[in-house]
Amino acid sequence: MLHFSKVVPVLVGLGLSLGTAPAAWAQSNDATPKYSNEFLNIGVGGRALGMGNTQVSIVQDATAGYWNPAGLLDLKTKYDGVLMHSELFSGIVKNDYAAFAMPLDENSAIGASLIRLGVDDIADTRDLVNEYGYIQYDRIRYFSVADYALLLSYARRIGAIEGLKLGVNAKIIYRNVGKFANAYGFGVDAGLQYERRGWRLGLMARDITTTFNVWSINADEFKRSASTAEAIPTNSSEVTLPRLVLGVGRSIKLPGQFTALVATDLEMTTDGQRNTPISTGLISIDPHAGLEIGYNNIVFLRGGVSNFQKIQTFSGKEEWKAQPSLGVGVATSGLRLDLALSRLAVEKLGQRSQTNSIIVSLGYGFK
Template identity: 75%
Template sequence: MGNVQVSLAGDATAGYWNPAGLLNQKAKYDAVLMHSELFSGIVKNEYAAFSMPLDDKSAIGASIIRVGVDNIADTRALVNEYGQISYDRINYFSVADYALLLSYARKLGNIEGLKLAGNGKIIYRNVGRFANAWGFGIDAGLQYDYKGWRLGLMARDITTTFNAWSINSDEFQGVAAQNDSIPTNSTEITLPRFILGVGRSVKLPGQITALVAVDLEMTTDGKRNTLVSSDAVSIDPKAGVEIGYKDLIFLRGGVSNFQKIDAAKSFDGKGGWRPSPVWA
């Protein structure tokens, strides 16, 4: 649905989309496992999540994420001291990001339909034996149900997420080009990102339902190639729809990632604004 889940999430995956949605869970326990691949299997995405209610007003969840590229060939030692190619001198390594999200959500008793939640997350990033980083951050989420409307707000990295990189400089000695600088230990920061969402489900004749949702993703790390772009905030709109029949068969579609393509660089030579459509 074009990634429009901030106002809709209501199972264990809410720990990722919006932890406030954990309170919409209908089962006592919920668990999700996922494996997906991009670029003909080069990039692998692993995801696992579990959630459960604590009582009628609160719920908890945990999510584990890994995104990585494996079996990258290190060919720096491919040529031996005699100038000959020796394939047994090739080493392989992986580049991967790991994240652990611990979620807590709670209903506010004085405002009907309002749910607040937060994520505490620990991040580990690894570039083989060359470098690794540890980081931490906090997300905050909100969902509000009002007269059939489902509203959501997700604030990712609301405190600014920090990653402290540790570089193994010995791995770069002797192989860096003459004018290349060897990386050093540093701190990487991720600035806050806000996602505002709204959705509504309606019943149609013939036991058919329609769910429509829109998200506005707002980034604060500089001007991006989005429909609304500025130095302070860039806004990327997303929209999705789901048509269901008897709560058994569903057709979903969405659009997101609107980008302006230069005519000289486009395949059809036309350029202009292009979305990324998705159907399932």
Template identity: 70%
Template sequence: MKHFFRTATLFFGAAGLLFSASTGAQAQDKTPKYSNEFLNIGVGARALGMGKVQVSLAQDATAGYWNPAGLLSQKAKYDAVLMHSELFSGIVKNDYAAFSMPLDDKSAIGISAVRVGVDDIADTRDLINEFGYIDYSKIRYFSVADYGVLLSYARKIGNVEGLKFGANAKVIYRNIGEFADAWGFGIDAGMQYDKGNWRLGLMARDITTTYNAWSINADELKPTPGAPLEEIPTNRTEITLPTFVLGVGRLVKLPGEFTALAAVDLEVTTDGQRNTLISSSAVSVDPRAGLEIGYKNVAYLRGGVSNVQQIQSFTGSEEWKVQPSLGVGVALSGLRLDVALSQLAIEKLGGRTQTNNIIVSLGYGIK
């Protein structure tokens, strides 16, 4: 146990150094926010059912997304995961696929692909012809989609039992129909340490800062006839500043072949002040918590809370809101089926309740 606390101190020390290094480099008051935010939605119904608490827990192909160091802990030789979810009543489609495998007893690799998009958007700029009549044949449709591909590598370094390291090289493509697109590249790095029933994790996303180079097709961005002229955007570079996630989890055996896995993550963003529980001009901290109750490693019940925000209601009063989530899972003969229900943490609009999101993922491991 003494060795565990020494390693835990190393984790927290490394996190502190990374946080201070990023904040020291940002003296300006205004920093870019929410770039490549589609990569922060989360993947896997197990993770989303637990409030996105996975940095210290991920142990299958989804580890390539949450923390690549976890690829070394997967139980199957080959593991694959597919996920589909729909946000905002089905308007936004979120799809994900991943595969991972070991190279030897000290290293593993994985590949992950994410697409988040809105399809069949109507372009009605030519709806009214030159004679002032409506011509529905002139309506065109386009999609807005973000793509991310992550190439992951994990390796055990040194002789410390339970200590693992991993990294991602990620390629990003963002597309707005024929109007604009962007290419980006970034690097993530992560660590995990397991000792008995304790698990620690540290993930640094966009550790080198990720750059997206946008290319604008000005010829396609013609204004609507009769509408006020608007400035057409020009080519530019969008940057994503580092984000750090520190997590700790513990597995507890319960009577009757039940288990309980509880975990907490702290996500620290370095892009200035956000609407989070702990917020400052330098960094913002968003805590998350999750719990998984298992029975015979076959059936699972999950719950979590995340996205703590202060919301102003229509009456003008301010109150704290959280995003709750629930999930269930079944694992049989290498096949895993997980379903999660997540609720957007937004205020009621017009007396209507906020939208529920259903996430379904399927995983399969081959020994």
């Protein structure tokens, strides 16, 4: 049986080695998009989003299919389901999520997750003016821009190493821009968790084989609205390079019936230099931190911080900003209700304003 002190360096080394290989390729290929399939990096679940997206090492419900499929082996009931709805930018963008998971036996589990991020009812006013030069409002057509992802997950315990669990995702992606374009993609994620003496370690490798989206463009629709100076898009493909998340968490027993769960993640991107606290040509690292205080495993108060970025104010001063989040949760008789509030600081006309995002998720575990 491997000792804890030997497993930790292996996990860290594995994460760094997985990250540097594709990063070298990305550095030599400037055409690789940095934010391909970015809708899959927003996060899911009120608990996770209330804790600053720190879940890789501690997730234990159906949302593990998204955060780290290895966590599916820690389901507390035979069946577990989660639904989530959130709205971004004053309700313009809708983010919806559904997941279901169940164990196959003591050593394996499966799950399925569906994600949709979209903007609906976008007005197409190209035919607003009729052939006689008059505005005719009933000629307005509406369309949606939406991204979809289906994740199919499998997790299994590794008998040779006590406390070690592995999981994989196969994900199918569909992206649609009304009648103008659509894309299909396929990718693979892999994750592991290791638990020892109250400590929980996790490693999640998203798009471990790189993910390709193939775009199909309806050129006729673009020709109707594009001017002669604008290029008509053509069929193309885009690549999503691996993203690695290394996390650690620990539960602490407090006086009375209180408990505390502390977790931190290091999110590592391999598509070149980004605006993060640690940023190089090979890899960029953005830290996350989260805290959950529980009472009698019924009521929970959560907080977290993530998305550290250096911005320049209108005065010309550079300063670091982070995205804070707060959340509350209630769990009883298998039912879980989680609420989260995430706040983005935005500089507007020289004054600081706030953009809030409210997340609501409902989970239920049953035998």
